[in-house]
Amino acid sequence: MLVDSHCHLDHAKIGPAPEEAVRRARLAGVERIVTICTRLDRFETIKAIADPYNDVFIGVGVHPHEAGAVGIDAPEPLLALAEDPKMVGVGETGLDYFYDLAPKDAQRRSFEAHIPAARALDMPLIIHTRDADEDTVSILREHWQDGPFPILIHCFTGGQALADAVVEMDGFISLSGITTFKSADDLRAVLDTVPGDRLLVETDAPFLAPTPHRGKPNEPAFVAHTAAFWAERKGVSAADFHAQTGANFFRLFKRVPQSVPVAA
Ligand SMILES: [Zn+2]
Numbered sequence: 664m665l666v667d668s669h670c671h672l673d674h675a676k677i678g679p680a681p682e683e684a685v686r687r688a689r690l691a692g693v694e695r696i697v698t699i700c701t702r703l704d705r706f707e708t709i710k711a712i713a714d715p716y717n718d719v720f721i722g723v724g725v726h727p728h729e730a731g732a733v734g735i736d737a738p739e740p741l742l743a744l745a746e747d748p749k750m751v752g753v754g755e756t757g758l759d760y761f762y763d764l765a766p767k768d769a770q771r772r773s774f775e776a777h778i779p780a781a782r783a784l785d786m787p788l789i790i791h792t793r794d795a796d797e798d799t800v801s802i803l804r805e806h807w808q809d810g811p812f813p814i815l816i817h818c819f820t821g822g823q824a825l826a827d828a829v830v831e832m833d834g835f836i837s838l839s840g841i842t843t844f845k846s847a848d849d850l851r852a853v854l855d856t857v858p859g860d861r862l863l864v865e866t867d868a869p870f871l872a873p874t875p876h877r878g879k880p881n882e883p884a885f886v887a888h889t890a891a892f893w894a895e896r897k898g899v900s901a902a903d904f905h906a907q908t909g910a911n912f913f914r915l916f917k918r919v920p921q922s923v924p925v926a927a
């Protein structure tokens with residue numbers, strides 16, 4: 664099953680309107696979409712987008728860019744929002760030292776507050792990490808000692824040590840359009856070492872459209888290009904790659920139903 668495990672249907676730069684994006688994704692064979700809520704006060708807006716569709720679900724967290732303004736310091740607000748069955752993941756949260764739009768200590772504090780929620784809910788901790796491999800690994804390892812929790816590095820752009828640590832902690836890594844760019848040889852070399860049963864695919868739409876749409880607004884339908892790229896690289900059929908990454912998705916996102924009656 665082809666899944667877009669991470670996108671932002673509410674983002675103003677999404678190519679088509681959300682309804683059109685979902686329609687085109689279905690036509691492209693995308694059977695589940697996880698759209699991400701990047702600050703808790705956006706939940707009702709995202710929920711209104713997702714609610715009409717029984718194949719669209721929500722990850723809820725505070726993006727590291729927002730951690731200075733609306734970061735959280737305790738997991739309770741996430742636990743409360745998880746009473747809504749549309750919520751299937753905790754995040755995105757994490758650390759972004761590249762854009763550095765929020766103070767690093769605020770990013771770390773908010774990231775750490777998400778972890779007990781992911782553990783308690785048995786939902787993936789959806790991690791955004793950029794230029795912050797070392798701090799990400801040390802925070803994950805430290806909290807891992809208090810008990811395991813499901814880990815997903817979305818839009819992976821990290822190094823080998825991060826990939827190794829995530830695999831060691833039974834975590835998953837998601838392939839975005841970046842991995843299809845000509846210039847991404849070093850990144851692909853790292854990703855080639857990740858076992859096939861730990862890989863997901865995503866668009867991160869409206870950002871980072873994969874080849875051949877690079878530079879244009881991204882949309883969930885385009886996840887098919889990233890999947891096709893990796894199927895070819897791994898020497899398997901697209902159907903087999905969809906089956907594997909789809910199965911991985913359901914092992915990680917346990918709350919997403921494996922069969923849903925999708926409206927025409
Ligand atoms: Zn992100």
Ligand SMILES: [Zn+2]
Nearest residue numbers: 669699755867
């Ligand atoms: Zn995102």
